[in-house]
Amino acid sequence: MCGIVGYTGPKQAQTILLDGLARLEYRGYDSAGIVTLAGNQLKLRKKAGRITELDALVTRQPATGTCGISHTRWATHGGATDVNAHPHVGGDGEVAVVHNGVIENYTVLKRQLQERGFVFRSQTDTEVIAHLIASYLQDDLVEAVQKAAAHLTGTYGLAVISPRFPGTIVGARLGSPLVVGLGDGACYLASDASALAGHTQRVVYLNDHQLCVLTPERWQVLNGDRHDIDAEIETLHWSPDDADKGDFEHFMLKEIYEQPEVLERAMAGRLDQSEATAHFGGLNLSPRELREVNRIVMTACGTSYHAGILGEYLFEQFARIPVEVEYASEFRYRNPPLDQNTVVLGITQSGETADTLAALRESKRKGQRTLALCNVVGSTIARESDGGVYLHAGPEIGVASTKAFTAQVTVLTLLALYLGRMRHISYAAGKRIIAELQGMPDIIRETLKCHDQVKEVAHKYQHVSNMLYLGRQYLYPMALEGALKLKEISYIHAEGYPAAEMKHGPIALVDEDTPSVFLAPHGAVYDKVMSNLEEIKARGGPVIAVACEDDEEIAARADDIIYVPSVPDYLQPLVVAVPLQLLAYHIALLRGCDIDKPRNLAKSVTVE
């Protein structure tokens, strides 16, 4: 949510900043801006709309200078207009600021500043920060930032420059990520390390309450008392293909097709044939400690929350451990009783989602052990949890999550196996599960062959206004996820429901214009799902079935069928994910939607 990029060094900043913003655009994309220092002048350019609009503006009016900061916005306070776009300038041009996060007490601060004669140009909370810093600015920019920050309630990742301090960028973090990039005679500042790809691999992550001071030759990380921190330099590993769509029209489609390899990577080195179990390097819990865990609370948002519900089913089935899954935004403000043997597991692709982070912090504060399933290496949640497992799905750029989800489900299955083998799963059953898991990458390759069938279905139903997604047991969370995918990128209203529960309400929606997607591969509840399907048919609702290739009866029952390979029940979510993702993709494509950057959404939601 919102991206920040800063640069100070020997080169013209504009190109580097726009290149970094383009890499971060998936985080927020309703407006963008840049400010550079040319001598003692600020060159400010900002524009509502996509970064291409800003590109066009700076082509006409370049922002010259070798030090600058920039921002791509996902609006919180104030609409997506040129004026509300960041950077914001404080006082009479003494400072320029870009900001991620939300300042909760900005109305009070704004009134106080207005009474002192500061003139506000925008409706944003950020402008308050710019004026506050300007109000404190004398001969020390760091001091002014610190004094201003002391008044702020809320969250911020800040980058600040001032014409009085040429070549210097000051950054500050509380609740919104910031990373410093170390180049040759140059320093970078970004909200996300992916902005630095191609420029440097050496980075330093800031923690909350820390500041950084960057000049071309020198970088410093300071704590709240202004003491130098001996911050650790970490090395990033980029693959040149990471930020490239290759032959695919969209990142989402590329990421759907990457899933066989993603599953391979999620399992690589984690399956232990000799013990018929899985193992993990970073849980930081001994087998004895894990054996004592008597309850797991999984907390997450969006698609990751759906992976959590699958985790609940898997853990209970395999390991007989009670699991509770809770939206992080709810969990953080509840006060549930948690005993000392309860582990709180955060599930998050980005590792930066504000609510998930807050839920884990609150749990940690209470003394709970926290674990995380993260994709982004070095993300805040990955660093702050007591232990965890990386997904190794590679960068996910499409805003609607696909490959990170299947990686989450895969890792949760491995964890369920690991915990299950400590408890109830026999050696022989463990061996069978491992063999079945190892077959999944090829099965997903096979599943991708349903693409043409899905295209036909999408074509037929592209104009509908409502859709139901129905499934039972392991496929109930998939019904939720299928509906979410469709909503996110095609803007069609969709609901996911347990197939039998739809009788208690949603069945009232069923008519000839409201198709239902039935997740109906062969399995323990197949016959029950068929009864539910008949209930929809009896009310004239069109039925799209996702069914097994060897299902000979389904053709007589469903209007349209997408055939997928047959796998054991607990692996069906991985198989079913593919047609659901492709269906949402093709309907959105036919409706002319912006698939990788759907309206109003952002990839990484760093405000609560």
Ligand code: G6P
């Ligand atoms: C946003 C994204 C979703 C994602 C959710 C949780 O809403 O658009 O795709 O599932 O955040 O993100 P996380 O990074 O915590 O998995």
